[in-house]
Amino acid sequence: xxxxxxxxxxxxxxxxxxxxxxxxxxxxxxxxxxxxxxxxxxxxxxxxxxxxxxxxxxxxxxxxxxxxxxxxxxxxxxxxxxxxxxxxxxxxxxxxxxxxxxxxxxxxxxxxxxxxxxxxxxxxxxxxxxxxxxxxxxxxxxxxx
Numbered sequence: 001x002x003x004x005x006x007x008x009x010x011x012x013x014x015x016x017x018x019x020x021x022x023x024x025x026x027x028x029x030x031x032x033x034x035x036x037x038x039x040x041x042x043x044x045x046x047x048x049x050x051x052x053x054x055x056x057x058x059x060x061x062x063x064x065x066x067x068x069x070x071x072x073x074x075x076x077x078x079x080x081x082x083x084x085x086x087x088x089x090x091x092x093x094x095x096x097x098x099x100x101x102x103x104x105x106x107x108x109x110x111x112x113x114x115x116x117x118x119x120x121x122x123x124x125x126x127x128x129x130x131x132x133x134x135x136x137x138x139x140x141x142x143x144x145x
Contacts, residue, residue: 029055035135038064045132047139052124059114066108071121073101080115
C-alpha cells in the first residue's frame, strides 16, 4: 500500500521563513501560571474555542477524586504512573498511555510515583473556564480576543 503525504515539499517555502519574536499561536507551558485543582494537584490551562488543554501535575501520593463531567476527556500520561478508574474498569496508566473518558463516565485515580500529563477536554469544561477566569487567564483563542 502506497501512502500519499499530506503536504508536498513545494507547499512550504522555508527560504522565506522569518520568525516573529513571539507568535500569538504559541504558548510556553512553563510560562503559563499554575492553577490549583485540588489541595495537591495543579495544572496549567490553555483554552481554544473548541477545546481545553490542561498540563497537569500530581505529586506522589496524590488522589484525584472520582468525578464525571459532560466533556469528553483524553488523558495522556507523560511521566510517572497512575492507578486509574474509568467507568467500571481499574488499570495502571504509565508514561505513553492515553485514556479516553467518554462524556459523563465516572473516573479518577491515585498516583504513588507522581505524574505529569496532558488532559484534553472537548468541548471545554465550563467549570474549568470559570476557574481560568478567576485566575485571570484567557479563555478563548488569542486570535479571538
